[in-house]
Amino acid sequence: MCGRFVATTAPSDLALLFDAVLDDPFAEQFRANYNVAPTTQILTLVQTDDSANDRVLRRAHWGLLPSWSKDRKRAASMINARSETLTEKPSFRNLVARHRCVIPVDGYYEWRTVDVATGPKTPKRPYFISSPDGVALALAGLWTTWKDPERNGELVRSCAIITT
Template sequence: MCGRFTLTVGENYLKQQYNAKGEVDWLPSYNIAPTQGVLAVVHDGESNRLGKMSWGLIPSWAKDESMRSKMINARLETADEKPSFKRLMAKRRCLILADSFYEWKKEGKEKKPVRIYAPNNEYFAFAGLWDRWKSEKGDMISCTILTKQANQDIDSIHHRMPVILPREYEQEWINFEAKDPSEVKKWVHELSDIPLKHYEVSTYVNSPRNNDETCIERV
């Protein structure tokens, strides 16, 4: 799974990298937690757009927000079948931007936090799905991160990992045209993994209230 991550890269730089439109107020974040805002890129049929989404999917058909904390991740293996994700796999795909994520490695009775990052990239993109939920308070745009079986870089830490798209396939992922959900799943499964490294960090990161550079310091 993916339950906490970071994005410390500047908004203006990312807008340039993705040739994206949109104005957002984004500050570097060292401890992004579920239900918080994330920075994402979508394609609107004409151009890329950069903006904020709420992490934790609320499907458009949901009666209330109660399920969002349980919808931070979507399993790639079944996303083309589940009612909450199938339609989104076809057309509502997004890039959720990050520069590292955290997992907790179990050692005996302890769980030690580990920061996982891509040594060759300043930032990367999780494969995400998004939806628009209408309520009396207005529209809410929310998202979820696709996950898959961990590769050899991660499996000693956790058995699942987020789907991280190779840079050259990011644009294809958010292509506006509708696609068959099963074909999308097959395409993602065939992508190569980007190299990842990791190191242990302090339990300071355990609390979402802590959000500064201390979260990413090695111990």
């Protein structure tokens, strides 16, 4: 499961790499982040029907907010979507056909339990997974939009990373 990742490649470089258009003022505010956490605004690559260039880099809230969600609380628990159950879970099954995206990352962290137990908590060690040549990785994802009732129905784009 992907719980933290690294995003250091500039949006303009991602646009070149993925042959995409930057479609978000958020890209201008980009800062390299070596510890991207859930509920952070991240860049996603989506396919659109309404653009001359079909691939567009857009901002999304990392943590899926289903359209039927009443508030943002659910998002923190929906950062990942298990590939084995995508078509079964109500939050994901309607998104699989038309709301797929790519989440570009420079690498991600996975935690592994250390063999030696010291006290009540079993220690874990982070491992960083990245491309050997340093090129951004393309993680599969799902996205949707949600109307924020606390902000007069403002549309919020959100996403989840598909894991195995």
